[in-house]
Amino acid sequence: MAKSSIAIVTDSTADIPLTVVEDLKITVVPAILIIEGRSYIDGEEITREEFYRLLPTLSEPATTAIPPSAAFEKEYRKLFDLGFERILSIHVASQLSGMINSASQAAQAFIDRVHIFDSRQLTMALGFQVMEAAAASLRGESFESVLEILHSTRERVRLIALIDTLEYLKRSGRISWLRASLGDLLQMKLLVSILNGVIERVGIARTKRKGISQLLAHVKTWGPLERLAVLHSAIPDEAALMAENTRHLSTNPPLIVDVTTVIGTHVGPKAIGFAGLCK
Known part of the structure; x- marks a missing residue:
């Protein structure tokens, strides 16, 4: 049985440092970077140093893509298999990305066990929300309490x-x-x-x-x-x-x-x- 009953999921636009991700047991679904027709998994298949060195030399602009709903569904299923009872999936602002749509589609496979939360933010303004929720989950707070903390953090x-x-x-x-x-x-x-x-x-x-x-x-x-x-x-x-x-x-x-x-x-x-x- 998992130590906490609530798993916390986010996407790579949260920019949470890897050590913090590991310490707080956060699951991160990577976005996709497209460079001259080739797709790269964000944070895994190209380093940031390589990317910024390449950026000014590209013949066409780099673009981005959201992970497919299957990527979210795979991570959700893994977490339930580990014994988690609920999942709180916290993502980049819906006005800036289709990430929430992809996550929401995946959540439908698990009825009401996955709660999708719009951070209304980006990078570490999203990351801090995820960190506060993850810390509350590890303390053993109830789902309602974690969600309340998340709403408060989003406002701050x-x-x-x-x-x-x-x-x-x-x-x-x-x-x-x-x-x-x-x-x-x-x-x-x-x-x-x-x-x-x-x-x-x-x-x-x-x-x-x-x-x-x-x-x-x-x-x-x-x-x-x-x-x-x-x-x-x-x-x-x-x-x-x-x-x-x-x-x-x-x-x-x-x-x-x-x-x-x-x-x-x-x-x-x-x-x-x-x-x-x-x-």
Whole structure:
């Protein structure tokens, strides 16, 4: 019989560090990256370093795909076979991806034993929700209590990022307001946030230095933080310095997360940002 009766599942866009995934017994279903017609399993078949080295040289833009419902059904079945009674499957915002649709389709095979939860977030703003739910599950909390903690966490997470180049967001075509104002923004650094699953523009800067200043100012408005993560795409030294400079804002030491290639496809290299969990 499993130690906990509730299994926690997410997808690889949660960006949770592998050590945390293992410690909290989280199951991660990987998204799919498509590079020049070839499919790669996110986080397994191509390293992030390789991906960002390739990205500027590609003859056609890299794209992403959601895992098929069969991939979710396989993981759900494994967990039930291990003795879990319920599964809480927590995923990237439904406004940004079809991940929830795929998971929901798989859940139908198990009647009401799998509960699908829309995080309304991305990267570690999703990851923190998953971590809090997994920790509660390991403590032996009831399903209702874990779900209550999850709802509370969703209300308290924050996410903001500074995009170094808009080229990759433009290629993705994911943001309607960006298409309308692209001519005015091409030479700018763009500050974006996610609120209830919607990507919003919260600032622009002519230089990265000014953009970083705006980024830090926004993070400081979040108030006392329980958790903080510095998010980056292939700029580990800058991220480490940022973590050191913001250590005092959070009860727990900041995590440094090189965002998954599936997110990197849309934001491009040299992006940096924060995810936080407010107290």
